[in-house]
Amino acid sequence: MARNAPVSARARAARRDPDRPSRLRLWLKRRRGLMRPAALGLMATALVLGVGYAVYASDPAGRMRAVVENVGDLGLAAGLEVTEVVVQGRRNTPQDLISAAIGAQRGDPMLAFSPEEAKARLETIAWVEAAHVERRLPGTILVRLTERTPFAIWQHNSRFAVIDREGRVVATETLDAFGPLPLVVGAGADKHAAALYDLLLAHRNVLERTQALVRVGERRWNLRLHNGIDVLLPEGQEAPALNRLSELQARNSLLDRPLAAVDMRLPDRLVLRQNPAPEPPAQPHRRNTASTRG
Numbered sequence: 001m002a003r004n005a006p007v008s009a010r011a012r013a014a015r016r017d018p019d020r021p022s023r024l025r026l027w028l029k030r031r032r033g034l035m036r037p038a039a040l041g042l043m044a045t046a047l048v049l050g051v052g053y054a055v056y057a058s059d060p061a062g063r064m065r066a067v068v069e070n071v072g073d074l075g076l077a078a079g080l081e082v083t084e085v086v087v088q089g090r091r092n093t094p095q096d097l098i099s100a101a102i103g104a105q106r107g108d109p110m111l112a113f114s115p116e117e118a119k120a121r122l123e124t125i126a127w128v129e130a131a132h133v134e135r136r137l138p139g140t141i142l143v144r145l146t147e148r149t150p151f152a153i154w155q156h157n158s159r160f161a162v163i164d165r166e167g168r169v170v171a172t173e174t175l176d177a178f179g180p181l182p183l184v185v186g187a188g189a190d191k192h193a194a195a196l197y198d199l200l201l202a203h204r205n206v207l208e209r210t211q212a213l214v215r216v217g218e219r220r221w222n223l224r225l226h227n228g229i230d231v232l233l234p235e236g237q238e239a240p241a242l243n244r245l246s247e248l249q250a251r252n253s254l255l256d257r258p259l260a261a262v263d264m265r266l267p268d269r270l271v272l273r274q275n276p277a278p279e280p281p282a283q284p285h286r287r288n289t290a291s292t293r294g
Contacts, residue, residue: 080110083139090145092170092178093127101125102133104141113141126170150178152193155185155212167191185224186215196221199239203246209255220265230261237267244270 082104090098099105101121104113115133122131122145130146148164153175162171162178167190171178184193193213200207206223214222220235233241241264248254248270254262263271 080138082106082108082110082113082141085141085143087143087145089147091147092150093125093145093147097125098122098143098145102141102143110135110137110139110141115141118143126168150181152182152184152197154190154193155183156187156189163190165194167193183212184215185212186218188218189213189215196238199242203242205249206242206246206255225255227256229255229259231255232261232263232265234265234267 083106085102085104085106087098087102101124102118103121104118113135115135118141119131119133122128122133122143127147128145129148132144134142136142148168148170150162150170151165152163154161154163154167154169160172160175161169162175162181163169163184169190182193182197184190192215196213200210209225209227210223211226212224214224214230216222221233221238223231223233225231231245245254245262245264249256258275259272260275261271261273263273
């Protein structure tokens with residue numbers, strides 16, 4: 001007599017409840033709300049690829065441009081349009097320049113938007129050091145900006161501009177909107193001032209008396225102090241000169257004296273130039289008149 005094969009618990013449960021949906025059907029049912037946008041996107045992509053291949057096969061040299069131009073319309077037909085443009089990291093960059101560089105607004109076709117081209121345009125803006133642009137389907141454009149940091153005000157040829165540490169001009173108007181910034185003067189000061197300023201940060205008793213960093217002959221520096229003293233620093237030896245100057249100030253209050261200049265260009269001596277003595281006030285010229293009697 002043959003023995004019946006054992007029946008699994010799952011099979012017995014299936015016989016007891018033949019109408020119960022399978023796990024696959026339950027998974028698809030829970031994700032039904034996500035299926036429609038995905039299906040529309042796949043259909044639009046397949047349509048673009050099909051039309052593109054047909055056009056390329058018939059005219060490989062001439063009509064691909066028409067396919068690119070029609071991609072946006074195909075995306076709109078599939079419901080893919082710009083609904084939101086999100087910009088992160090903006091602080092000083094003018095909003096109108098950002099909008100013009102992105103080149104997209106609500107209602108535009110998503111598939112016609114090029115993140116690479118928008119990134120390239122954004123990075124031509126003076127304030128923008130780097131930009132990251134991406135499309136987030138179905139309708140969001142995300143832009144992340146890394147802005148340049150204002151470092152100093154550069155004076156050259158009677159013009160003033162805000163620059164970053166690398167000397168890039170980022171603003172030429174409303175210069176007082178960025179708080180107190182160091183003043184650097186002269187040709188080449190824009191490119192080289194950051195290194196000297198970093199040295200001055202270690203000598204606060206000199207820095208707090210400094211009004212401007214003046215580039216001389218595009219090769220060395222003078223410090224113009226608030227009280228009118230000029231400190232002439234040696235070319236290429238700024239660090240040891242500032243160490244010595246800071247010590248003299250701490251010990252002898254050198255920079256608080258009524259001097260015209262402190263010349264530190266010679267390695268073995270310090271030359272102090274006095275202010276010229278004030279000229280005595282001019283005496284009124286009296287005309288001697290003699291009375292004549294006739």
